[in-house]
Amino acid sequence: MTLGILGGGQLGRMSALAAIRMGIDVRFLTPPASGGGTPGPVAPFANVTLADWTDPAVLKAWASGCDAITVESEWAPAQECADAAPDVPVRPHPKTLRLIRHKGRQNDALRDAGLPLPRYANCATPEAAHEAARAFGLPVVAKKYEGSYDGYGNATCRTPEELEQAWADLASGDGMLVEAFVPFEGEVSALVARREGGETAVYPIIASEHREHQLWAAHVPAGLAPEAEARAREVAGDAIAAVGGVGLLAVEMFWMRDGSVLVNEIAPRPHNTGHLTIEACGGSQFENHVRAALDLPLADPSLRVPAACMVNVVGTREGPLAPDYAAALAVSDAAVHLYGKADSRPRRKLGHVTATGETPEAAREVAERAVAALGL
Amino acid sequence: MTLGILGGGQLGRMSALAAIRMGIDVRFLTPPASGGGTPGPVAPFANVTLADWTDPAVLKAWASGCDAITVESEWAPAQECADAAPDVPVRPHPKTLRLIRHKGRQNDALRDAGLPLPRYANCATPEAAHEAARAFGLPVVAKKYEGSYDGYGNATCRTPEELEQAWADLASGDGMLVEAFVPFEGEVSALVARREGGETAVYPIIASEHREHQLWAAHVPAGLAPEAEARAREVAGDAIAAVGGVGLLAVEMFWMRDGSVLVNEIAPRPHNTGHLTIEACGGSQFENHVRAALDLPLADPSLRVPAACMVNVVGTREGPLAPDYAAALAVSDAAVHLYGKADSRPRRKLGHVTATGETPEAAREVAERAVAALGL
Numbered sequence: 001m002t003l004g005i006l007g008g009g010q011l012g013r014m015s016a017l018a019a020i021r022m023g024i025d026v027r028f029l030t031p032p033a034s035g036g037g038t039p040g041p042v043a044p045f046a047n048v049t050l051a052d053w054t055d056p057a058v059l060k061a062w063a064s065g066c067d068a069i070t071v072e073s074e075w076a077p078a079q080e081c082a083d084a085a086p087d088v089p090v091r092p093h094p095k096t097l098r099l100i101r102h103k104g105r106q107n108d109a110l111r112d113a114g115l116p117l118p119r120y121a122n123c124a125t126p127e128a129a130h131e132a133a134r135a136f137g138l139p140v141v142a143k144k145y146e147g148s149y150d151g152y153g154n155a156t157c158r159t160p161e162e163l164e165q166a167w168a169d170l171a172s173g174d175g176m177l178v179e180a181f182v183p184f185e186g187e188v189s190a191l192v193a194r195r196e197g198g199e200t201a202v203y204p205i206i207a208s209e210h211r212e213h214q215l216w217a218a219h220v221p222a223g224l225a226p227e228a229e230a231r232a233r234e235v236a237g238d239a240i241a242a243v244g245g246v247g248l249l250a251v252e253m254f255w256m257r258d259g260s261v262l263v264n265e266i267a268p269r270p271h272n273t274g275h276l277t278i279e280a281c282g283g284s285q286f287e288n289h290v291r292a293a294l295d296l297p298l299a300d301p302s303l304r305v306p307a308a309c310m311v312n313v314v315g316t317r318e319g320p321l322a323p324d325y326a327a328a329l330a331v332s333d334a335a336v337h338l339y340g341k342a343d344s345r346p347r348r349k350l351g352h353v354t355a356t357g358e359t360p361e362a363a364r365e366v367a368e369r370a371v372a373a374l375g376l
Numbered sequence: 377m378t379l380g381i382l383g384g385g386q387l388g389r390m391s392a393l394a395a396i397r398m399g400i401d402v403r404f405l406t407p408p409a410s411g412g413g414t415p416g417p418v419a420p421f422a423n424v425t426l427a428d429w430t431d432p433a434v435l436k437a438w439a440s441g442c443d444a445i446t447v448e449s450e451w452a453p454a455q456e457c458a459d460a461a462p463d464v465p466v467r468p469h470p471k472t473l474r475l476i477r478h479k480g481r482q483n484d485a486l487r488d489a490g491l492p493l494p495r496y497a498n499c500a501t502p503e504a505a506h507e508a509a510r511a512f513g514l515p516v517v518a519k520k521y522e523g524s525y526d527g528y529g530n531a532t533c534r535t536p537e538e539l540e541q542a543w544a545d546l547a548s549g550d551g552m553l554v555e556a557f558v559p560f561e562g563e564v565s566a567l568v569a570r571r572e573g574g575e576t577a578v579y580p581i582i583a584s585e586h587r588e589h590q591l592w593a594a595h596v597p598a599g600l601a602p603e604a605e606a607r608a609r610e611v612a613g614d615a616i617a618a619v620g621g622v623g624l625l626a627v628e629m630f631w632m633r634d635g636s637v638l639v640n641e642i643a644p645r646p647h648n649t650g651h652l653t654i655e656a657c658g659g660s661q662f663e664n665h666v667r668a669a670l671d672l673p674l675a676d677p678s679l680r681v682p683a684a685c686m687v688n689v690v691g692t693r694e695g696p697l698a699p700d701y702a703a704a705l706a707v708s709d710a711a712v713h714l715y716g717k718a719d720s721r722p723r724r725k726l727g728h729v730t731a732t733g734e735t736p737e738a739a740r741e742v743a744e745r746a747v748a749a750l751g752l
Contacts, residue, residue: 001701017393020420023699023714023727044396046422282709297706304681304732323399325377330673333658338399351399356680 002027003293004063004088006053006081007072010339010349011270011286013041014278015070018286024294029053029062041339053077059084070247070293074101074268075147091196091293092247092268099243100268102145103177106243113242115235116262118254119180126167129178133163136180142166143177150347151213156181182262184254188222189273190236193248193288193298198241201288202233203281203301206273207255207360214347217367218273219309219360220280228259239263248289250274272312272349277301279335279354280308305356309363311371313351315344323351327373333357334370350376378403379669380439380464382429382457383448386715386725387646387662389417390654391446394662400670405429405438417715429453435460446623446669450477450644451523467572467669468623468644475619476644478521479553482619489618491611492638494630495556502543505554509539512556518542519553526723527589532557558638560630564598566612567650569624569664569674574617577664578609579657579677582649583631583736590723593743594649595685595736596656604635615639624665626650648688648725653677655711655730656684681732685739687747689727691720699727703749709733710746726752 001024005012008030016026027047030040042048051058054077063069063085070091071078079094100106104122111117118141121132133140142163144153155170157163163178170176187210191203207222208215224232236251243249243266250271253261274285283291283299291298321344328336338351351374355366377400381388384406392402403423406416418424427434430453439445439461446467447454455470476482480498487493494517497508509516518539520529531542539554546552563586567579583598584591600608612627619625619642626647629637650661659667659675667674697720704712714727727750731742 013396016420017397020389020716021393022701022705022712023716024701025420025716044392044401044422046420046424048422283711291705294701296701299705300708325398325400325670325672329398329667329675332676336398340396340399340401 001025001067001294002065003290004029004066004069005072006030006069006076006078008040008042008048009072010041011072013044013339014275014286014337015270015289016042016045018284019290022287022290024290027062027066029058041341043340054080056080056084063088068293068295070289071097072269089295091295092245092249096244096246097268100266103143103265104145104174106266107177109243110239110263113238115239115242116260118182118262118264121178122175123178124175126164129163129167129176130160132178133157133160136178139181141179141181142170143179144170145172145174145177182254182256184262185257186255187264188224188232188253188255188261189218189271190233190251190253191248191271191274191277191285191301192236192240192245192251193285193292193301194240194245195292195298196246196295199298200237200240201298201301202237203274203277203285204303205229205232206276208273214314215272215312216314217309217311217364218276219364220276220303220307221360222255224255225259228255228261231259232261235261235263239266247292248285273310275337275352276308276310276354279356280305306358307360307363308354308356309360309367310352310354311364311367312349313338313353313371313374313376315346315348315350315376318345319343321350321376324373324375327375328353328370331366331370331373334366336370336374344376377401377443377670378441379666380405380442380445381448382406382445382452382454384416384418384424385448386417387448389420389715390651390662390713391646391665392418392421394660395666398663398666400666403438403442405434417717419716430456432456432460439464444669444671446665447473448645465671467671468621468625472620472622473644476642479519479641480521480550482642483553485619486615486639489614491615491618492636494558494638494640497554498551499554500551502540502547505539505543505552506536508554509533509536512554515557517555517557518546519555520546521548521550521553558630558632560638561633562631563640564600564608564629564631564637565594565647565649566609566627566629567624567647567653567661567677568612568616568621568627569661569668569677570616570621571668571674572622572671575674576613576616577674577677578613579650579653579661580679581605581608582652584649590690591648591688592690593685593687593740594652595740596652596679596683597736598631600631601635604631604637607635608637611637611639615642623668624661649686651713651728652684652686652730655732656681682734683736683739684730684732685736685743686728686730687740687743688725689714689729689747689750689752691722691724691726691752694721695719697726697752700749700751703751704729704746707742707746707749710742712746712750720752
C-alpha cells in the first residue's frame with residue numbers, strides 16, 4: 001500500500017516513520033520553497049517530489065499509484081489533488097478542510113451540531129464587531145477567519161479602540177470572528193482518528209501549556225476528573241463527526257472550572273500535543289493518521305503508561321543546528337525527537353522530547369532536562 | 377550526525393527508523409544483488425548506494441562524511457571499509473567481527489575469558505572429531521566454522537557414521553567444531569549495547585522458540601528465577617567484553633535446568649529476538665545500536681511493560697507479497713512490522729508482530745492472531 005502526503009514537514013516525517021514500520025510506502029509532494037532549508041524533515045525519505053503542487057499535471061502523476069492521499073496541514077491543495085486524480089481518495093476530505101479552514105464556518109458547523117463553544121459572532125462589518133463586544137462584554141477575542149497559528153491572527157481586545165485596531169489588522173473581505181473571552185482553567189486537546197463509515201478512536205485528553213502563544217509542553221493525564229475526561233472525549237468525537245472528519249484530527253478545547261469543555265478549534269491533522277502518543281499510547285497519532293487515511297482498522301489509543309510529558313525543542317537563535325547529542329542522550333528515559341531541520345531560528349519547532357513516568361511532573365522534569373541539554 | 381550502515385536488510389531498516397527519530401542521518405551501502413527483490417527493506421530511504429562494497433574507492437567515497445560505520449551482519453566488509461576510510465570508526469570493530477565470524481576462534485576467546493560454554497573441540501582432522509565425540513559421548517553437534525545460520529551448517533550426530541557425514545558436509549580447510557550435546561531447558565538471548573570505554577547496557581533476558589531451526593517467537597520475561605536472570609545478564613555482558621564488542625551485540629545462550637547458562641554464540645548486530653524491545657523496553661535495540669555505533673550515551677534497556685511477545689512473519693510460498701492489512705490491523709494491541717520485501721518465499725523473514733500484555737502467553741496469543749491474519 002502507498003500513502004501520499006501533501007507536505008514535507010515534521011508531521012509528514014513522523015507519519016512516514018509510522019507507515020514504514022507497518023510496511024506501508026509513503027510518497028511526499030511538497031513545493032520546493034517549503035521546509036525552509038535543506039535538508040528538510042523529509043530529506044531522509046526516498047520518495048519526495050519537489051514541484052508545484054497546485055499544477056494538475058504534477059498532482060495527477062504524483063497521485064497515480066497511491067491508495068490514498070492525506071495532508072500535513074489544512075492549507076495543502078487537497079481539492080486540487082482530488083480534482084486532478086479523482087480515483088484516489090483524499091482524507092480528510094477536501095470539504096472538511098474547506099470548512100475547518102474558515103473559523104467562522106467551522107464554528108457554525110459545530111454550533112449547528114449542538115457542541116459547546118464560546119459565544120461568538122461572525123462579523124461582516126466593524127459595527128457588527130462592536131455590537132458583539134457589547135453583547136458579550138469586554139474583553140473579547142478577535143480572530144482572523146483564515147491563516148492564524150501560534151497566536152498570530154488573534155487579538156484580545158479590552159477596549160473598543162483595541163477592537164477597532166483588531167479589525168484593521170485581522171478582518172478580511174468577509175470580516176472577522178469575535179468571541180467572548182473565556183476564563184478557562186486550562187487548554188486541552190483530544191486526538192480523534194476516524195474512518196470512513198464512522199469507526200472512531202479518541203485518545204486520552206492531553207493538557208497543553210503555552211509560552212508566548214506557542215505550545216511549549218503537553219502532558220497526560222490532563223488532570224480532569226473521570227466524568228469530565230469522558231465528557232471531553234465525547235465532545236471531541238462529536239466535533240470531528242460534525243465536520244465529517246476522516247483521518248486523524250485534533251480538537252483544541254478550553255477546560256472550564258466546572259469541569260466542562262468548550263471547543264476552541266479543530267486541526268485536521270496530527271497535532272503537536274499528540275507527539276507524546278508515540279511513547280505513551282497503544283498506537284501513536286501518526287500510526288492512526290496512516291491507518292485512517294488508508295481506511296484501515298484503527299490502533300488502540302489508550303494510555304500504556306501512568307503519565308507522559310512532551311516538551312518542544314524550539315529555536316532560540318538564527319543559524320545552523322548543532323544539537324549536543326551526547327548531553328541530551330545522557331538523560332536516561334528521555335525520547336529525543338529531532339526533525340532534521342538544518343537551520344534554527346527563534347520560535348522554530350526543531351524537535352521535541354517525551355518522557356514517561358509515574359506523574360506528569362516527574363516526566364516533565366526529565367523531558368525539560370533533555371531539551372535544555374540539547375543546547376539549541 | 378551521520379551513521380553509515382553496511383547492508384540493506386530489515387536490521388538496517390529498523391535502525392534507520394530509530395536514527396531518523398533522533399535526527400540522525402543514515403546512509404546505506406549494499407551490493408546490488410543483495411536484498412533479493414525490489415523494493416528491498418531500505419528502499420524507503422533516500423541515501424542508499426547500490427555498488428560493489430568491496431571496492432576501496434566506493435567505500436572511501438561512501439564513508440566520507442560519516443561519523444561512524446556499522447554493519448548489518450558479520451559478513452559485511454568491515455575491514456575493507458576501515459582500510460579504505462581509516463578516519464571513520466567502524467563499530468563493532470573489524471577485529472571483533474573477524475573473531476566472531478569463526479566459531480572456533482570465538483569459542484576460544486570466550487573460554488579464555490572464563491565464560492561458561494558447552495564442551496567443544498576445534499577439530500582439524502576427522503580423527504580429531506571422532507576423538508572429541510568419544511571424549512564428550514554421543515550425540516555431539518558438529519558445526520561449520522563460518523557461515524552457518526538458521527540451523528544450516530550444524531548437524532547433530534548420533535553415530536560415528538553421522539559424524540563422518542558431517543565432516544564431509546561441514547569441514548573447511550581448518551576442519552570443524554565439535555561440541556557436546558547440551559540437554560538445555562531452553563534457548564535465551566541477551567542484547568548488549570557497549571560503548572568504546574566500556575559503558576554497557578544489558579537488556580532483559582529474552583526466551584526464544586524455534587521451529588525447524590528458525591526463530592519463530594521470542595518473549596520476555598524469559599521465566600528465569602531472578603538470580604538466574606542476573607547471572608545470565610552478567611555472562612552476556614562479560615562475553616561481549618571478552619570479544620571487545622562495541623555497538624549492539626547479541627549473546628545466544630542455553631538455559632540449563634539448574635538455572636545456569638552456557639554461551640552458544642554471539643551475533644555482532646541487532647538480533648531477531650530483540651525486535652520486541654521496540655515496544656517493550658525504554659530504548660530499543662535499534663536505538664542503542666545507533667547510539668553505541670556513534671559512541672553516544674546509551675538508552676535505558678529496562679522493561680517497561682509486564683510482558684511482551686514477538687512472532688515472526690515468515691514466508692510460506694513463492695510469489696509477490698499481498699498482506700491482508702485490514703485483517704491484521706484489526707487485531708487490537710498488535711504492533712505490525714513489515715520489512716518492505718516485494719517477494720515472498722518459504723522461510724523468508726518478511727516481518728514480525730509484537731504484542732505487549734500481562735503475561736508472555738497473553739501477548740503471544742495476540743501476536744499470533746495478527747501474524748495469521750496477514751495471510752502470508
